[in-house]
Amino acid sequence: MGLAKLNSLYREVILDHSDHPHHKCHLDDVSKEIELKNPTCGDVINLEIELTDDDVIKNIGFTGEGCTISQSSASMMTDAVMGKSKDEALKMAKTFSDMVIGKQHPQADLDELEDAAILSSIMSFPARIKCATLAWWALQRALLNQTGTGEG
Amino acid sequence: MDTKINNHLADFPILNQEVNGERLVYLDNAATAQKPLAVTESLNHFYQTDNANVHRGVHTLAERATEAYEEARDKVQHFINAAEPAEVIFTKGTTDGLNLIASTYGEQNIIAGDEIVISITEHHSNLIPWQQLAIRKHATLKYIGLTEDGELDLVDAAKQITNHTKIVSVAHASNVMGTINPIAELAQLAHAHGAIMVADGAQAVPHVAVDVQALDVDFYAFSGHKMMGPTGIGALYGKRELLERIKPYQFGGEMIDFVHQQDSTWTQLPWKFEAGTQNIAGAIGLGAAVDYLTDIGMNQVAAHEQSIVDYLLPKLVADEDLEVYGPHDPAKHTGVIAFNLKGVHPHDVATALDMEGVAVRAGHHCAQPLMAYLNLVATARASFYLYNTQEDADALLAALAETKEFFNHGTGEVK
Numbered sequence: 001m002g003l004a005k006l007n008s009l010y011r012e013v014i015l016d017h018s019d020h021p022h023h024k025c026h027l028d029d030v031s032k033e034i035e036l037k038n039p040t041c042g043d044v045i046n047l048e049i050e051l052t053d054d055d056v057i058k059n060i061g062f063t064g065e066g067c068t069i070s071q072s073s074a075s076m077m078t079d080a081v082m083g084k085s086k087d088e089a090l091k092m093a094k095t096f097s098d099m100v101i102g103k104q105h106p107q108a109d110l111d112e113l114e115d116a117a118i119l120s121s122i123m124s125f126p127a128r129i130k131c132a133t134l135a136w137w138a139l140q141r142a143l144l145n146q147t148g149t150g151e152g
Numbered sequence: 153m154d155t156k157i158n159n160h161l162a163d164f165p166i167l168n169q170e171v172n173g174e175r176l177v178y179l180d181n182a183a184t185a186q187k188p189l190a191v192t193e194s195l196n197h198f199y200q201t202d203n204a205n206v207h208r209g210v211h212t213l214a215e216r217a218t219e220a221y222e223e224a225r226d227k228v229q230h231f232i233n234a235a236e237p238a239e240v241i242f243t244k245g246t247t248d249g250l251n252l253i254a255s256t257y258g259e260q261n262i263i264a265g266d267e268i269v270i271s272i273t274e275h276h277s278n279l280i281p282w283q284q285l286a287i288r289k290h291a292t293l294k295y296i297g298l299t300e301d302g303e304l305d306l307v308d309a310a311k312q313i314t315n316h317t318k319i320v321s322v323a324h325a326s327n328v329m330g331t332i333n334p335i336a337e338l339a340q341l342a343h344a345h346g347a348i349m350v351a352d353g354a355q356a357v358p359h360v361a362v363d364v365q366a367l368d369v370d371f372y373a374f375s376g377h378k379m380m381g382p383t384g385i386g387a388l389y390g391k392r393e394l395l396e397r398i399k400p401y402q403f404g405g406e407m408i409d410f411v412h413q414q415d416s417t418w419t420q421l422p423w424k425f426e427a428g429t430q431n432i433a434g435a436i437g438l439g440a441a442v443d444y445l446t447d448i449g450m451n452q453v454a455a456h457e458q459s460i461v462d463y464l465l466p467k468l469v470a471d472e473d474l475e476v477y478g479p480h481d482p483a484k485h486t487g488v489i490a491f492n493l494k495g496v497h498p499h500d501v502a503t504a505l506d507m508e509g510v511a512v513r514a515g516h517h518c519a520q521p522l523m524a525y526l527n528l529v530a531t532a533r534a535s536f537y538l539y540n541t542q543e544d545a546d547a548l549l550a551a552l553a554e555t556k557e558f559f560n561h562g563t564g565e566v567k
Contacts, residue, residue, distance in 0.1 A: 003558045005172065006508045009502075010558075027202055042529045065529050067497030068559075128503060144254040 008121050009128070012067065022079050025035035025061040026033065033144040035064075038134050043070050047138040051108075055086040069122065070123050074135035076116035084144050088112075093140040100129050162450065163188040174509025177547045181325050182355060182535035183489045183513055185380045187441075190438075194440035195382065198433050205405060207423070208396060224439030225422070227386050231442045232372065233363040238421040239395065241388045242435050247277040247347035247355040250371030251319070253350055254427065257371070258319060258397045264290040267317040267348075271304055271333070272525045273326045276518040278352040282321060293522075295321070302478040304333045309341060314440050317347040324356035324372075326343035328517045328533065330488040331480035332356065340370045348394070354378055358537070359457060359486060361450035364389050376434065381441035385434030388425075395421050402427040451497040452496040453538045456561055457487040460536050464545040465489065473556055487536035490517070493552065496559045504558060505532075508551035510533050 029052040030077040037044050043066035060082060062074045077096075081089040095109045100122050110117045122132045141147070154424070161167060164186045167349075169176050179188060198220065205223045222237070229237045243249040258281075258424035262268065269281045272295045286293040298308045313320060320342040325332050339349035348370040356362055358379035364372045371394070376385040400407060400418055404415040404427040409417040418424045445453060465482045468474055468491060493501050502514035513533045516523045523529065534548055 003554045005506060006225070006504055006558060009503070040515060042520065042523060043528075045298055069498035088380075102323070125503060131499060 009125055011121065012116055013115055015068065016148055017069050017075040019067040021062075021071055021075035022073065023061045023082075024063060026063060027059050029059070032142040032145070032148075036134060036141065038066075038070070038130055040130065041055045041067075043067065043131065043134060045070070045073075045074055045134055045138050047135070047142055049139075050140055051086065057081050057084055057086070057089060060136065066134070067128075069119075069128055069131040073116065073119060073132045074138075076114065076119070077139060078134045080112070080114045080116050081139065090103050090140060090143055093136045093150045096136045097133055100132055110147040160188070161539050161541075163444075165189070166396055167539060171509050172507050173510075174507075176311070177510045177540075177544045177546070179536060179540065179544065179548060180511045180513050180532065181537040181540075182378070182517075184377045184383070184420075185537055187360060187380050187382070188444050188538065189533070190444050191382065191437050192525035195433050195437045196411075198436050203433075203485055205429055214552070215295050217432060220436050220439075221430070223436040224442075227439040227442040228315045231446065231556045232357065232374075232387075232389060233365055234367060234389050235300065236392065238418075239389055239392055239504055241390065241395075241422045243373070243386045243388050244384055244431070245377065246352055246373045249371075249386055250278055250350070250352060252388055252401070253321075253371050253390075253567075254285045255401045257280070257348070257394065258285045259288075259401070260398055261292050262286075262289045267294055267297060267314060267315065268292070269294045269309075269312050269317050269320045269342075271309075271322045271329075273297060273304070273329055273333075273519065274321075274323055274371040275327050275352065275354070276520070277354075278321055278323055278350075279521065282319070284460045291318075291409060292316075298329070298525075301480065301484075302329045303484065306334060309338060313338075313341050313345055313347065314343050317342065317345050318348060319349035319354065320347050320443045323352040323365075325353075325486055325488070326478070327355045327488060327538065328490050328519050328522055328531070330485045330490065331478055332360065332486060335367045335369060339370075342415045343368070355486070355488065358445075360454045370394055376438040376441060379438075379441055380444060381438035382431075382434045385438045385440050387438070387481040394423065395425070400424050400427065404428045408429075448538065456538050457536055457540075458482070458546055460540060460542060461485050461487055461489070463542055463546070467549060471552075474552070475561075477526065482514040487540075488533065489535070490531040490533045492528075492531050494555060496555070498530045500559065501532045501552075501555055504555040505548070505551045508547070508554065510534075510548055512548075 027048045029050045030048045032049040035046045045064040047062050052058050060078045095105050099120050119132045166186050197403045203215040204217040204372050206218040224235045229240050294312045296304050296312050335351050344351040350371040351369045351376035353372050357374040372389040377383040408418045409428040428455045468476050469480045473494050475492045498514035515530050
């Protein structure tokens with residue numbers, strides 16, 4: 001069974017998140033919003049964030065279409081950053097982007113990512129790294145007030 | 153299966169390898185084709201024995217290089233049945249050829265209020281040059297739609313092409329729908345309204361016999377790399393009368409006649425459109441690819457691919473878990489087969505198939521307006537060529553069955 005190799009990528013927790021994504025919804029109160037596309041495949045994520053007055057993520061939701069990896073990554077990202085400050089969330093986005101290309105980070109940083117840390121397995125599937133990073137890129141760009149056009 | 157063609161498998165050493173522990177089954181030929189030894193050896197031979205710049209030197213190597221380069225042009229001329237070699241301009245590829253027409257004929261002839269008509273299935277390379285030209289000139293870009301089974305709608309074409317239409321540009325074969333478009337009929341329609349007919353032959357020239365005079369196209373662009381030639385080389389056919397009339401848009405060495413301080417005159421066809429040192433080795437490699445295909449025979453190539461489609465397409469269509477795009481009648485379908493596995497994103501499908509050694513494309517296939525028209529985000533696409541076999545089709549079917557099992561029912565630790 002050649003596809004046994006796929007188990008290293010499509011772990012149960014990843015399939016759970018893609019089948020039943022968390023926070024896949026629109027928000028009533030939106031402080032930051034962004035639509036980001038992965039131009040190589042057409043995947044789209046729309047991210048909405050509600051911030052408190054002192055820049056803490058009070059609520060976050062995403063909509064859009066994409067593959068198992070991009071959907072589960074978005075779901076795991078929203079879990080991980082809920083309740084975090086803007087600066088903490090940006091640091092997590094950096095940790096995630098580094099992790100998927102094999103850069104080392106202290107275990108404490110990876111633990112912060114919660115379920116999302118499991119996507120380090122994407123390293124073995126270079127063509128799919130962009131699928132995993134799309135949601136984190138959207139988070140970073142939205143928090144930094146960057147536009148959604150261009151590279152995803 | 154045709155033994156003559158299967159004998160050719162040995163000409164493609166790249167296919168004799170394993171990827172991810174499985175036999176490589178290369179089904180991404182619509183993106184680029186593999187190269188036979190005859191092509192790679194022609195490149196080596198040129199660089200190791202004849203390399204020199206063309207049309208310039210008087211020394212022996214320059215003579216040989218020029219002869220080989222122009223001989224390649226003659227081969228391409230005969231391959232597509234152009235009336236004379238001067239009607240064949242070497243380009244970087246289809247995209248370059250289509251941009252050349254938009255930037256010369258288009259730039260010099262389109263005015264505000266004119267119409268340019270393309271089809272909804274166009275690859276971005278036969279869409280954006282016209283779209284941007286229309287924006288620059290305040291012209292209108294119109295689209296021919298599809299029939300219910302995914303073929304170009306000739307009834308709609310007759311509505312879209314009017315007396316305001318100056319250019320009609322349509323792919324000869326679709327890179328998504330697996331259809332051959334009725335270029336001769338479209339050319340007739342275009343000409344009846346005083347428009348010129350341009351065809352994008354990127355997906356046709358490698359797979360079927362093309363006769364530009366029978367099609368009566370005014371321009372015809374295609375790429376070398378999809379027909380087993382090197383990357384970075386292609387050809388643009390144009391009728392002499394039109395090529396004579398349009399002004400070049402790239403200037404420099406090779407394309408001039410006389411250069412004065414304040415003005416210049418242009419050399420004759422086809423060199424008027426070949427400014428600067430061209431991809432000489434690429435052209436010679438393309439000539440070798442033409443020889444290779446001619447030796448087998450394009451009718452033989454087409455028949456072989458059709459035999460695989462006849463075998464595979466009905467099996468894919470019969471599978472209720474698959475959505476197959478384009479006509480479901482194998483007689484109307486080329487070896488380009490776009491599909492989706494219901495409930496599984498095509499990227500996930502392509503990764504799973506890759507683990508089984510089967511290389512397919514997943515994505516929007518550089519045809520975003522078509523994807524939107526079909527209400528799709530992306531599809532998977534398997535595309536066949538003359539070195540593919542029924543065994544390759546079976547490998548795709550088996551890998552799809554495993555992929556389905558993996559994502560829908562689960563193996564290993566997956567639920």
